[in-house]
Amino acid sequence: MNDADDVYSGPVPDPSAMRKQYRAEGLAEAELAATPVEQFARWFREAAVEAHLFEPNAMVVSTADAEGRPSSRTVLLKQFDEQGFVFYTNYDSRKARDLAENPYVSLLFPWHPMARQVIVRGVARRTGRDETAAYFRTRPHGSQLGAWASGQSSVISTRADLDASYTELSARYPEGEQVPVPPHWGGFRVAPQSVEFWQGRENRLHDRLQYRAQADGSWRVERLSP
Numbered sequence: 001m002n003d004a005d006d007v008y009s010g011p012v013p014d015p016s017a018m019r020k021q022y023r024a025e026g027l028a029e030a031e032l033a034a035t036p037v038e039q040f041a042r043w044f045r046e047a048a049v050e051a052h053l054f055e056p057n058a059m060v061v062s063t064a065d066a067e068g069r070p071s072s073r074t075v076l077l078k079q080f081d082e083q084g085f086v087f088y089t090n091y092d093s094r095k096a097r098d099l100a101e102n103p104y105v106s107l108l109f110p111w112h113p114m115a116r117q118v119i120v121r122g123v124a125r126r127t128g129r130d131e132t133a134a135y136f137r138t139r140p141h142g143s144q145l146g147a148w149a150s151g152q153s154s155v156i157s158t159r160a161d162l163d164a165s166y167t168e169l170s171a172r173y174p175e176g177e178q179v180p181v182p183p184h185w186g187g188f189r190v191a192p193q194s195v196e197f198w199q200g201r202e203n204r205l206h207d208r209l210q211y212r213a214q215a216d217g218s219w220r221v222e223r224l225s226p
C-alpha cells in the first residue's frame with residue numbers, strides 16, 4: 001500500500017444499514033393547488049427559499065429510444081409555467097436523439113433533505129428559436145462558448161482537444177462580443193400528462209398524490225399506495 005491508497009482507506013458504509021424516519025406532516029388532498037404547476041411552484045419555493053436545497057432545479061431526465069431502451073441524466077430546469085417545464089441542451093446529444101424518436105419523457109426532482117420527490121411525466125417538444133435565443137443571451141459568456149465547444153455525447157480523444165476548441169472560440173469571440181446561438185443547441189418544453197407529489201411519512205406510509213390530465217384539459221387527483 002502506498003500513501004495515495006491511504007486517502008481511500010477506511011470502511012465503506014453499508015447501504016442496507018442506512019435508514020431514516022421521514023417526517024410526520026403529510027400532504028392532504030384538501031391542501032393541493034388547483035393545477036400541478038401551481039402545486040409545483042409551492043414546493044419549489046419551499047425547497048429553494050425555506051429548505052435552501054442546493055440546486056433544487058436539478059432534475060433527473062429519463063428518455064427512451066425507439067426500442068424502449070431507457071437512459072437518465074441530471075439537467076437543470078430553467079423555466080416552468082402552465083405550458084410546461086423547460087430545460088436546455090444539445091440537440092445532437094443522446095437525450096435529444098431519443099426525444100426525436102420518442103417524445104415521452106420523465107422528470108424527477110429528488111428533494112431528499114425534505115423527504116420529497118416530484119415526478120413529471122409528459123411529452124417533450126423543442127422550444128422555438130426566438131425563445132432559445134432569448135435564454136442563450138442570459139447565459140454567462142463562458143457557458144455560451146461551452147455550448148459551441150462541446151459536441152455533447154460524442155466520443156472525443158482527449159481533454160486537450162476540448163480545451164483547445166474552447167481557447168480557439170474565446171479568441172474568435174472575446175468577452176463582451178456577442179456569441180451566436182449554436183444551431184445544435186436549444187430547449188425542450190415538457191408538457192405534463194401526470195405529476196406526482198411524494199411526501200415521505202413515518203413507517204413508510206408515505207403520501208403520493210398524482211394529478212392526471214383529463215381529455216377536457218382539467219386535472220384529476222388520485223392517491224397512490226406508497
Ligand SMILES: Cc1cc2nc3c(=O)[nH]c(=O)nc-3n(C[C@H](O)[C@H](O)[C@H](O)COP(=O)(O)O)c2cc1C
Nearest residue numbers: 058073074075076088089090093094095096152153
Ligand atoms: C447538476 C447537473 C446539471 C446539469 N445540467 C445540464 C443541463 O442543464 N443541460 C445539459 O444538457 N446537461 C446538463 N448536465 C449534464 C447532463 O447530466 C449530461 O451529462 C449531458 O446532458 C449529456 O447527456 P446525454 O448524453 O444523456 O444526452 C448537468 C449535469 C449535472 C450533474
